[in-house]
Amino acid sequence: xxxxxRPGAWPxxxxxxxxxxxxxxAVGAAISYTVFARLTDEQEAQLRQLAAAHLGTLAVAIExxxxxxxVWETFDVLDHARKAATVASTRLLVVTLPDASVVAAxxxxxxxxxxxxPPDLRARLGSPDDLAIDASHDIAWxxxxxxxxxxxxxxxxxxxxxxxxxxxxxxxLATLIAVNAGVTLLLAAVGYALVRRLLRPIGILDDYVERxxxxxxxxxxxxxxxxxxxxxxxxxxRFNTMALAVAEREALAVRLADEEKLALLGRLASGMAHEVNxxxxxxxxxxxxxxxxxxxxxxxxxxxxxxxRGLRSIxxxxxxxxxxxxxxxxxxxxVPEDLDDLRFLIxxxxxxxxxxxxxxxxxxxAMAVDGAAVRQMALNLLLNACxxxxxAASVTMTADASEHxxxxxxxxxxxxxxxxxxxxxRGKGSALLPQGGRGLGLWTVARxxxxxGGDVEVAVGATGGTAVTLSIPFLERRRSHAAA
Amino acid sequence: xxxxxxxxxxxxxxxxxRRSVLGALCATGMMAIPGAVxxxxxxxxxxxxxxxxxxxxxxxxxxxxEGYLSGRLARPVVLVKRRTYQxxxxxxxxxxxxxxxxxxxxxxxxxxQLSLVAVPVxxxxxxxxxxxxxxxxDPASDLDGLRGQVHAFSDPDSNSGFLVTRYLLATxxxxxxxxxxxxxxxxxxxxxVRAVASGLAQSGSVDGYVWxxxxxMEPDLVARTRVLHRSERLGFPPVACQAARLGTPxxxxxxxxxxxxxxxxxxxxxxxLLRLDGFAVGEPSLFxxxxxxxxxxxMQS
Numbered sequence: 001x002x003x004x005x006r007p008g009a010w011p012x013x014x015x016x017x018x019x020x021x022x023x024x025x026a027v028g029a030a031i032s033y034t035v036f037a038r039l040t041d042e043q044e045a046q047l048r049q050l051a052a053a054h055l056g057t058l059a060v061a062i063e064x065x066x067x068x069x070x071v072w073e074t075f076d077v078l079d080h081a082r083k084a085a086t087v088a089s090t091r092l093l094v095v096t097l098p099d100a101s102v103v104a105a106x107x108x109x110x111x112x113x114x115x116x117x118p119p120d121l122r123a124r125l126g127s128p129d130d131l132a133i134d135a136s137h138d139i140a141w142x143x144x145x146x147x148x149x150x151x152x153x154x155x156x157x158x159x160x161x162x163x164x165x166x167x168x169x170x171x172x173l174a175t176l177i178a179v180n181a182g183v184t185l186l187l188a189a190v191g192y193a194l195v196r197r198l199l200r201p202i203g204i205l206d207d208y209v210e211r212x213x214x215x216x217x218x219x220x221x222x223x224x225x226x227x228x229x230x231x232x233x234x235x236x237x238r239f240n241t242m243a244l245a246v247a248e249r250e251a252l253a254v255r256l257a258d259e260e261k262l263a264l265l266g267r268l269a270s271g272m273a274h275e276v277n278x279x280x281x282x283x284x285x286x287x288x289x290x291x292x293x294x295x296x297x298x299x300x301x302x303x304x305x306x307x308x309r310g311l312r313s314i315x316x317x318x319x320x321x322x323x324x325x326x327x328x329x330x331x332x333x334x335v336p337e338d339l340d341d342l343r344f345l346i347x348x349x350x351x352x353x354x355x356x357x358x359x360x361x362x363x364x365x366a367m368a369v370d371g372a373a374v375r376q377m378a379l380n381l382l383l384n385a386c387x388x389x390x391x392a393a394s395v396t397m398t399a400d401a402s403e404h405x406x407x408x409x410x411x412x413x414x415x416x417x418x419x420x421x422x423x424x425x426r427g428k429g430s431a432l433l434p435q436g437g438r439g440l441g442l443w444t445v446a447r448x449x450x451x452x453g454g455d456v457e458v459a460v461g462a463t464g465g466t467a468v469t470l471s472i473p474f475l476e477r478r479r480s481h482a483a484a
Numbered sequence: 485x486x487x488x489x490x491x492x493x494x495x496x497x498x499x500x501x502r503r504s505v506l507g508a509l510c511a512t513g514m515m516a517i518p519g520a521v522x523x524x525x526x527x528x529x530x531x532x533x534x535x536x537x538x539x540x541x542x543x544x545x546x547x548x549x550e551g552y553l554s555g556r557l558a559r560p561v562v563l564v565k566r567r568t569y570q571x572x573x574x575x576x577x578x579x580x581x582x583x584x585x586x587x588x589x590x591x592x593x594x595x596x597q598l599s600l601v602a603v604p605v606x607x608x609x610x611x612x613x614x615x616x617x618x619x620x621x622d623p624a625s626d627l628d629g630l631r632g633q634v635h636a637f638s639d640p641d642s643n644s645g646f647l648v649t650r651y652l653l654a655t656x657x658x659x660x661x662x663x664x665x666x667x668x669x670x671x672x673x674x675x676x677v678r679a680v681a682s683g684l685a686q687s688g689s690v691d692g693y694v695w696x697x698x699x700x701m702e703p704d705l706v707a708r709t710r711v712l713h714r715s716e717r718l719g720f721p722p723v724a725c726q727a728a729r730l731g732t733p734x735x736x737x738x739x740x741x742x743x744x745x746x747x748x749x750x751x752x753x754x755x756x757l758l759r760l761d762g763f764a765v766g767e768p769s770l771f772x773x774x775x776x777x778x779x780x781x782x783m784q785s
Contacts, residue, residue: 071668072636072675075684109683113634114666 016195021188028180032173039172043165048131051142054081054090055156059146062095066103066146066153071113075104082106091139092159098152100125117157125155138162201232205239217247257447260440264383272317272348279310286310317344334371336363339399339408342379349386350395358396368474369406373448380441381410381468388414388466405454405473416460417468425456425468529560530734533572533584535721536638536672545757552750556741557734567671569641576724583725583738589643591724592775595768599730601723602742603766604758606693610766611717613692614644616652617680617709622687627652627713635660635667636676636685643774645673648715649689651777654784674698681708693720697759719770723763739765 007015058081065073078093094105100122105111116122124132124141133140140160147153201224208220219240225233286303293299339361350357378397385395393413400407417425425442449456454472461467530553534546546563554561564581566572573590575581576598583601591598603610618624637660638645646669653663660667668685670676673694680688692714699706723742725735742763745751755762 071666071684072670072679075679075682076675079678079682104684107683108685113668113684 012199013192013196017188017191020191021184024180024184024187028176028184032176032180035176036169036173039169043169044131044133047140047160047162047165048142051131051140051158051160052144055142055144055158058093059144059156062156063146063153066095066097069097069103071104075106075108078104078106090158091161092157094121094157094159095146095154096125096157097154100155103154121157124157133162135162138166201228201236205232205235208239208243212243212246217243217250219243253443256440257444260444264380264441272345276314276317279313283307283310316341333366334369334374334406335366336361336399338371338375339363339378339397342375342382342397345379346382346386349383353386353389354391355386355389356392356394358394360396360398362398362400363406364401367401367406368476369472370452370475373452374406374408374470374472377445377448377470378408378410380445381470384441385410385412385414385466388412388417390414402471405471407469407471409467409469411465411467413465415464417458417466422458422460425458527559529562530554530557530583530738531562531564531581532738533564533566533576533581533586535566535569535572535584535586536674542757545754548750548754548757552745552748552754553738553741555750556744556748557737569639573641576726579726579729582729582734583723585721585723587639587641587643587721588719588771588774589647589778590641591719591722592771592778593641595771595775597727598724599727600766600768601725601730601735601739602763603722603770604720605761605764606720606759608761609717610720610764610770612644612720613717614648614715615690615692615695615711616649616687616713617677617690617695618687618712619680619683620708620710622710622712624687624712628656630687630712631663632665633686634684635664636679636688637667637669638673638676638689638691639669639671642673642689642691643718643721643777644691644715645676645689647774647777647781648718650781652713654781657784659785677706677709681705687712691721693759700759716773718773719766722766722771 004010010018058077061077061081062074065077074095078095082090082093092105092107092110094111094117095103096117097103100117102111102113102115102117104113111117117125121141124143127143130144131140131142138161140162141157142160143155143157145152145155204220204224208218211218220236220243225236225240228236283306286306289299290303294303340359343357343359346357349355382395382397389395389412395413396409396411398407398409398411421439421442424439425446427446446456449470449472452472454470456471457467457469459467459469532553550561550563564572564575564584566575569587569590572581572584573586573594576584576586577594586598591600606612616627616630618630622629624630635649637649640646650660653659656663670679670688673691676685676688676690677695677698679685688709692711695706695709695711723738725738729735741751743765745755746762
């Protein structure tokens with residue numbers, strides 16, 4: 001799940017809804033902040049107006065009582081006003097004389113008659129602002145002078161409970177958050193569904209491209225194309241055109257490979273004919289000798305031995321050909337002699353070019369590898385090595401078993417494999433088919449190597465000479481790897 | 485501060501002479517009244533003054549009283565309420581009211597000009613007490629514990645709501661101004677209870693009958709107060725009229741209606757609402773105790 005740590009690698013079906021959700025959250029936060037700030041301002045303005053109206057009415061009612069300093073009537077007005085006050089949630093009302101001594105308060109125990117107003121409240125009487133909000137205690141204070149400026153009678157102060165207003169703010173904020181979160185989630189879900197729908201053709205295309213990669217070139221079915229108009233329909237049709245071209249190229253490659261095989265077979269047949277023809281002259285001579293001097297036991301013995309060697313030589317060549325071309329591909333075992341037989345198949349080519357073969361077959365028992373594929377690869381590489389080597393040079397074949405499989409190394413003393421040919425070999429068949437037939441053998445080796453799940457190492461020496469090492473894993477190991 | 489009417493003050497009123505004359509005629513047995521005048525007198529409303537000597541804020545009670553009296557007297561009844569005792573006393577003394585339920589203190593002050601129509605009977609006697617009450621949590625154990633406090637009086641012309649406490653202070657050579665840090669009038673016994681219960685005043689002077697009735701009707705409010713001092717029993721606030729009208733048929737009918745309340749279903753309901761046993765024809769000597777306190781206070785001041 002390392003892609004989780006790299007947002008750039010997230011699929012579009014995740015990125016687009018997240019982007020929508022992020023944008024909506026940002027927009028929602030901005031709107032919520034604006035609404036909340038506006039609500040707070042409106043509430044304070046409304047509170048200021050209500051408090052002014054409330055205290056204005058009370059001031060008119062109290063003024064005659066305050067003029068007489070009538071404690072009871074002043075208290076009676078305040079007490080009734082507080083009990084009836086739903087306006088601005090008035091919690092406390094205090095009426096004072098101009099010297100800030102309490103005439104009456106709706107809570108007489110907190111503000112006893114005749115006592116001076118606490119300094120913090122007295123300071124509010126001189127404040128030009130008629131509304132002071134104490135956010136830390138969720139209260140607001142409003143005051144209003146009673147009487148005229150020339151003949152002041154006193155003040156009325158009101159303490160208002162801000163909690164109902166704050167509760168409204170919280171409710172509004174909670175509603176805003178809930179609505180915004182709901183809309184954001186909804187849009188993210190819709191975005192996910194839409195993007196998923198939009199990207200469905202990409203998924204189809206990805207599936208068919210993956211099939212091409214694994215070697216199964218198939219066109220996108222017509223029903224998918226019919227569902228998609230516009231860009232994706234056009235893309236599907238182009239893909240199908242491309243897939244057709246790839247399929248044709250693949251068929252061509254198979255045909256070329258078959259032709260290469262036939263050509264190889266032709267060369268082998270020629271070699272075999274030479275190998276068969278070589279002992280034939282001696283054998284015919286031996287037959288003549290037997291006809292004329294068959295009575296002589298020594299001559300008969302020598303001629304018979306010659307005939308036997310010739311026939312054995314022919315037999316070896318025939319058996320090698322039979323093993324190489326009659327055994328079905330995918331055989332689950334290879335014996336050491338299967339490799340040794342290759343010597344007979346390239347003997348003619350080697351002799352023709354005066355190449356010395358150094359044969360180091362260190363295999364001791366049967367191995368669970370695809371013998372036909374290994375022989376075809378080794379034969380191709382040996383023939384290439386013979387062709388690449390100068391006269392009187394040596395071509396070395398080394399085969400040994402390792403813990404994981406079979407290792408076959410073909411080494412020549414030529415001028416070194418060209419880099420593009422080495423790349424062709426390393427491409428395991430994924431490289432493009434070589435043009436003009438050059439490198440077809442190596443391309444075939446690469447494809448076979450891919451089939452058996454093997455690896456190749458190509459080493460070119462400083463003074464020339466090329467060593468190609470094939471590593472072919474055991475079949476069981478391949479299967480267990482594939483299963484893993 | 486308006487000047488309080490002195491006993492014998494002569495207020496002028498439009499129909500005062502006519503009523504006096506009619507009353508005098510009736511009293512002297514001169515029955516040859518022209519028919520039109522007699523009809524007018526018979527349908528003239530009874531103007532009945534009320535003071536906060538009882539729970540005059542109870543509208544159900546006031547409606548029942550008006551209904552009962554108008555039924556018994558066969559004439560309309562106008563209940564006249566004013567904020568202070570002084571206003572009602574003034575209206576009564578000047579003949580602008582036919583009768584009024586006043587306090588014993590104004591009756592004593594104007595004893596020469598007023599006559600008793602009837603006196604309520606409370607718990608078997610035409611007597612009641614004055615209470616000095618404090619807030620329920622107040623630690624004071626006697627009157628001296630109230631020194632330096634804020635005190636609520638009911639009315640300067642109230643016996644229980646002012647005179648009794650004034651007298652108690654006078655016996656200590658004190659006045660409300662010297663004894664209390666501050667005092668004020670609430671012009672209603674119920675208001676005194678509210679003032680003390682709310683903490684506006686730490687103590688108050690209140691009619692014991694009103695406090696007792698309120699303890700039944702508004703137990704939550706009264707429970708926040710405690711009686712610190714009960715006075716001796718004194719004459720219950722009486723229903724009084726001008727002395728000159730005592731013998732008039734209207735006053736006589738009123739007295740009969742009041743005294744006869746227990747015999748009438750509506751009257752019994754009235755008495756139940758008032759928590760009274762009935763009304764009796766009281767003697768002026770019932771108020772000698774109040775008069776003695778008044779004299780003592782006057783002498784001290």
